[in-house]
Amino acid sequence: MTRIRGIIFAFVMLAVGTAWASAPEGPGQPAHGDSGHHWSLADVVLPATTRDAIGARLGHSVLEGSPVTDLSHVVFAIVVFLVLLAMLVQAAWKMKAARGEVLPERRFTPLAIFQLLTDALLGLMEDLLGREKALHFLPLIGSLGVFILFSNLMGLIPGFLPATSNLNTTFALGTVVFFATHYYGVRAHGPSYFKHFFGPIIKWYALPLMLLMFPIELISHIARPVSLGIRLFGNMFGDHAAIGAFLAVGIFGWVLIPIIPLPLGVLVCVVQTMVFCILSTVYIFMATEHDEEGAEAHH
Secondary structure, three states, X not given: OHHHHHHHHHHHHHHHHHHHHHOOOOOOOOOOOOOOOOOOOHHXXXXXXXXXXXXXXHOEOOOOOOEOOOOHHHHHHHHHHHHHHHHHHHHHHHHHHHOOOOOOOOOOOHHHHHHHHHHHHHHHHHHHHHHHHHHHHHHHHHHHXXXXXXXXXXXXXXXXXXXXXXXXXHHHHHHHXXXXXXXXXXXXXXXXXXXXXXXXXXXXXXXXXXXXXXXXXXXXXXXXXXXXXXXXXXXXXXXXXXXXXXXXXXXXXXXXXXXXXXXXXXXXXXXXXXXXXXXXXXXXXXXXXXHHHHHHHHO
């Protein structure tokens, strides 16, 4: 009972701290203008003078066209990478010490976490790709999924912001999926992979239809990484906006914060990771199986 009470108390304190850190203007924090910048530990790691110096070298943002001033997503992406690297080293050492033993871990260790995530993700991928292909693409989809999940969950820790609440991060993740999809498509089918860009009928008399289908297919493929990035960004950014809305109602909102937003935030973190991984698997499946289906249809 003492342990359960301790967990509940930690849960409540984490929720209150999360609300404080996620508020548009945290208690005791200076105003940041209209940029919507949320205070975080990144402001301590990178003071304003350092951010300005780095931003001056980076120039203007490609997505927004404005000078680069917010580097929190870079800081927290590096933090997630270092945390995952440390966990992977510990898990690898544990596996080496086990000498091939495959029994699940009894305690909640890094190895147990990776085993749980790998089994869950592999089960999702097997339904589409089959066992062999799912194992082949698991390192790619698994790396994206683990990074996204840990980045999302980091936003629930007081003083931290999720790297995935920035369009630069989410578009970068979507771009990785975009290039990987076409790389594996070309690798599986060679130059004939690009035939499906011209529609289902590749004949001389269908040339007008082929010329019409090409830009349509091209736009649909470009829209895929954009949709992945915007969906992930929108949900993670909306999670912070929801907490800010609860804060706006005064003391009543502060009482409800531990009860409602935090569990919903955890659910959003997990669901958005699953959606990103499932859609990425679907895109790879379509790229690697499209020509085979077309060949069967012609026969």
